[in-house]
Amino acid sequence: MTKKKIIYKKQIVAYVAAFSRSNLKITPCRVIHLGFAAMILTLALFHNLAAHAVEPDEILDNPVLEQRARDLSKELRCLVCQNQSIDDSDADLARDLRILVRERLVEGDSDEEVLDYLVKRYGHYVLLNPPMNLQTLVLWGGPILIFGAGTILVYIWFARRTRRINAQEEADIEEGIIAPKGLTIEEEARLAQILGQVTQENEAPKGQSSKLANGND
Amino acid sequence: MLKNRLVFLFPLILFIALAIYFVLGLERAKEVGNDFVPSALIGQPFPNMNLAPLKQEKPGLMTSDLKGKISIVNVFASWCVPCRAEHPMIKKLSKVDDLNVVGLNYKDKEEDALSFLAELGDPYHMIGSDPKGKAAIDLGVYGVPETYVVDQQGIIRFRHVGPLQLRHLDDDILPLIKKLSQ
Numbered sequence: 001m002t003k004k005k006i007i008y009k010k011q012i013v014a015y016v017a018a019f020s021r022s023n024l025k026i027t028p029c030r031v032i033h034l035g036f037a038a039m040i041l042t043l044a045l046f047h048n049l050a051a052h053a054v055e056p057d058e059i060l061d062n063p064v065l066e067q068r069a070r071d072l073s074k075e076l077r078c079l080v081c082q083n084q085s086i087d088d089s090d091a092d093l094a095r096d097l098r099i100l101v102r103e104r105l106v107e108g109d110s111d112e113e114v115l116d117y118l119v120k121r122y123g124h125y126v127l128l129n130p131p132m133n134l135q136t137l138v139l140w141g142g143p144i145l146i147f148g149a150g151t152i153l154v155y156i157w158f159a160r161r162t163r164r165i166n167a168q169e170e171a172d173i174e175e176g177i178i179a180p181k182g183l184t185i186e187e188e189a190r191l192a193q194i195l196g197q198v199t200q201e202n203e204a205p206k207g208q209s210s211k212l213a214n215g216n217d
Numbered sequence: 218m219l220k221n222r223l224v225f226l227f228p229l230i231l232f233i234a235l236a237i238y239f240v241l242g243l244e245r246a247k248e249v250g251n252d253f254v255p256s257a258l259i260g261q262p263f264p265n266m267n268l269a270p271l272k273q274e275k276p277g278l279m280t281s282d283l284k285g286k287i288s289i290v291n292v293f294a295s296w297c298v299p300c301r302a303e304h305p306m307i308k309k310l311s312k313v314d315d316l317n318v319v320g321l322n323y324k325d326k327e328e329d330a331l332s333f334l335a336e337l338g339d340p341y342h343m344i345g346s347d348p349k350g351k352a353a354i355d356l357g358v359y360g361v362p363e364t365y366v367v368d369q370q371g372i373i374r375f376r377h378v379g380p381l382q383l384r385h386l387d388d389d390i391l392p393l394i395k396k397l398s399q
Contacts, residue, residue, distance in 0.1 A: 079254055079359035092324070093359055096350055121357040123257035146231070153224075 053090045058098055065105045072101050072114055077128045085128055256365075256376035257357055263290070263371050264355040268345025271322050271330055278319055278345025278352075283371050287397050288317035289390070290365040291341070292353060294325045295333035297361040303380035304337045310386070311340035316394065320344040323353050323361050366390060368397050 060066040078089035086094040104114045118126050130136050263280050270277035289310050293300040311318045320341035322330045347353050366375040375393055377385055
């Protein structure tokens with residue numbers, strides 16, 4: 001693992017440990033995060049109870065059929081609004097199609113037959129979930145494949161480049177063109193001397209300066 | 218070294234391939250009548266329907282009557298504002314020789330439809346009444362106005378969604394009628 005990954009992992013572990021020890025400090029940022037999480041969780045759990053456009057006179061007496069009708073309606077696009085399902089849309093056509101779905105179900109059509117009935121008249125666009133055939137698979141998979149291929153290519157290019165630069169550097173060090181990494185003994189001593197001078201200068205005026213020197217733990 | 222250079226060309230070639238694929242797709246969509254939603258019934262027979270006549274003196278819309286001549290089926294309603302705007306174009310079409318101009322009155326009240334035609338003129342040879350819009354669903358109608366071109370065998374060849382303008386007549390409808398007449 002790289003250094004950064006180790007640091008992130010440690011932070012997450014510390015977070016979770018603090019939470020389980022009830023030691024977690026409540027900061028405004030964390031409150032907002034919790035708020036968002038609660039919102040999303042509520043939506044996820046209760047979205048089935050969300051508002052819909054079905055009117056009382058449309059509802060079938062048979063609850064099983066009615067539930068099938070609701071589920072199917074959610075998969076069908078309202079062609080007027082085009083971004084809503086017929087279950088959600090208030091448009092006239094949506095109501096007509098909702099009633100049509102229920103009529104087909106009462107006649108005994110299976111879910112697939114109801115959807116086919118509509119696709120035959122309105123085309124595949126009426127389905128909110130597009131059909132999975134070869135053409136659409138290419139569209140779905142294409143970007144991911146291209147992205148993956150691109151990432152691999154960039155990685156290879158980078159690796160080759162780094163290897164080449166390192167090899168070049170080693171060759172130069174061998175030949176004595178540039179100094180080896182790290183400091184020589186004389187340079188270490190000189191560095192210690194300079195650092196010593198700087199610490200002395202910092203300790204002279206007290207108060208603020210010592211705070212600056214010791215501020216970051 | 219040359220191989221490395223060629224590798225750099227690969228994304229460009231891929232892009233050009235995709236661009237050609239997408240442009241071809243767009244051209245194909247254009248053929249279907251410049252629709253946002255292309256009709257699923259292009260190449261299919263006009264669905265079976267037997268709509269009651271709106272006026273006593275003219276026949277209603279019976280699918281079997283659509284054979285023998287090229288037909289224009291215009292879905293309209295008195296409450297539909299763009300239908301008022303396109304009505305002169307329908308009147309223009311009624312002047313074309315050997316062309317059946319058929320009206321499908323969609324989700325309308327008889328009195329309202331009759332006064333619409335009295336006010337703006339009646340270019341239709343046949344008018345069928347579809348007060349609940351059920352027959353129109355079989356046709357794949359999703360809004361008003363819509364205009365269908367049906368050939369002599371009763372096959373739907375073209376659909377235009379929205380009000381017809383002169384350029385649609387000139388660019389799409391009239392050339393198609395000419396082609397079908399041959």
